[in-house]
Amino acid sequence: TWTTTSIVDETVAAIREQVGNARAICALSGGVDSAVAGALVNRAIGDRLTCVFVDHGLLRSGERAQVERDFVAATGARLVVVDAVRQFGDALAGVTDPEEKRKIIGREFIRTFERAARDLQTEAGQAGERIEYLVQGTLYPDVVESGGGTGTANIKSHHNVGGLPEDLQFDLVEPLRALFKDEVRKVGSELGLPETIVQRQPFPGPGLAIRVIGEVTQQRLAVLRAADAIVREELTASGLDREIWQCPVVLLADVQSVGVQGDGRTYGYPVVLRPVSSEDAMTADWTRLPYEVLERISTRVTNEVPEVNRVTLDVTSKPPGTIEWE
Ligand code: XMP
Numbered sequence: 136t137w138t139t140t141s142i143v144d145e146t147v148a149a150i151r152e153q154v155g156n157a158r159a160i161c162a163l164s165g166g167v168d169s170a171v172a173g174a175l176v177n178r179a180i181g182d183r184l185t186c187v188f189v190d191h192g193l194l195r196s197g198e199r200a201q202v203e204r205d206f207v208a209a210t211g212a213r214l215v216v217v218d219a220v221r222q223f224g225d226a227l228a229g230v231t232d233p234e235e236k237r238k239i240i241g242r243e244f245i246r247t248f249e250r251a252a253r254d255l256q257t258e259a260g261q262a263g264e265r266i267e268y269l270v271q272g273t274l275y276p277d278v279v280e281s282g283g284g285t286g287t288a289n290i291k292s293h294h295n296v297g298g299l300p301e302d303l304q305f306d307l308v309e310p311l312r313a314l315f316k317d318e319v320r321k322v323g324s325e326l327g328l329p330e331t332i333v334q335r336q337p338f339p340g341p342g343l344a345i346r347v348i349g350e351v352t353q354q355r356l357a358v359l360r361a362a363d364a365i366v367r368e369e370l371t372a373s374g375l376d377r378e379i380w381q382c383p384v385v386l387l388a389d390v391q392s393v394g395v396q397g398d399g400r401t402y403g404y405p406v407v408l409r410p411v412s413s414e415d416a417m418t419a420d421w422t423r424l425p426y427e428v429l430e431r432i433s434t435r436v437t438n439e440v441p442e443v444n445r446v447t448l449d450v451t452s453k454p455p456g457t458i459e460w461e
Contacts, residue, residue, distance in 0.1 A: 256302070
């Protein structure tokens with residue numbers, strides 16, 4: 136029968152067969168798919184896999200630690216963390232257009248990953264070896280959508296690479312190609328990955344940059360990160376994580392409104408809560424969160440994040456609104 140254990144065993148055997156004695160690299164995004172793909176390949180070939188995690192400074196609170204500490208603890212995988220916070224911050228300075236933000240982030244990501252891959256290739260070369268494979272978390276629905284072809288050397292998806300330079304051509308290892316998302320989560324649990332990774336809700340590649348409306352600065356990211364952490368905590372505490380598809384928190388960084396707190400007048404930023412229910416993100420409905428939950432979120436965010444003095448709720452379905460604001 137098609138049990139999770141047998142999926143793991145068969146996939147691990149297939150990876151060993153494909154990769155043989157070669158080396159592989161895997162870009163971790165912090166999301167479920169790349170984590171499970173990396174964990175599977177690690178189980179198959181151990182230290183001959185190197186995982187690369189680019190910290191672009193656009194992540195949510197605790198996400199780097201989740202990869203750096205929890206993923207490594209669960210898998211024993213060899214991990215290289217590239218700190219690119221400055222680089223991405225500089226590249227995004229002054230940019231407000233959503234598409235331009237996405238393009239810049241995609242470009243910087245490729246540059247950073249290529250640099251890391253080249254360094255690792257050099258290192259492998261010194262040991263008389265070569266990195267021949269790139270691991271990708273392509274799922275069955277992605278395979279169907281793209282017409283079923285398998286390719287070489289594409290780091291897939293919106294924010295990712297179109298093609299790598301000649302000296303960085305890799306063959307692909309795609310251990311999740313036959314699986315749906317729920318199966319990927321089961322495989323992740325079977326491999327011992329923590330709930331925080333396995334049950335993570337979708338989070339866009341460009342990260343918090345497309346949830347700061349206006350120019351992205353480290354200070355604005357910090358404000359959004361703090362508000363987002365509170366919202367996630369409260370949704371988890373209320374047991375609603377499985378009911379909502381995701382709940383972006385958006386910072387309207389170019390809008391300020393007057394408020395009052397204690398004896399003082401405030402002039403702060405609004406955040407928008409965007410809780411949605413969805414099957415596949417193609418369409419979505421706004422989630423009717425219980426008033427008590429909204430109340431706790433509102434109270435905590437305005438008390439604990441001094442820059443924010445207003446919490447608002449987005450009650451737009453998709454269409455016409457997209458899930459993300461940019
Ligand atoms: P929209 O905003 O188009 O989002 O309704 C649909 C789903 O896709 C996610 N999303 C992205 N995921 N890279 C990703 O990996 C991206 O550039 C990106 N943009 C949007 C979004 O969070 C939602 O789940």
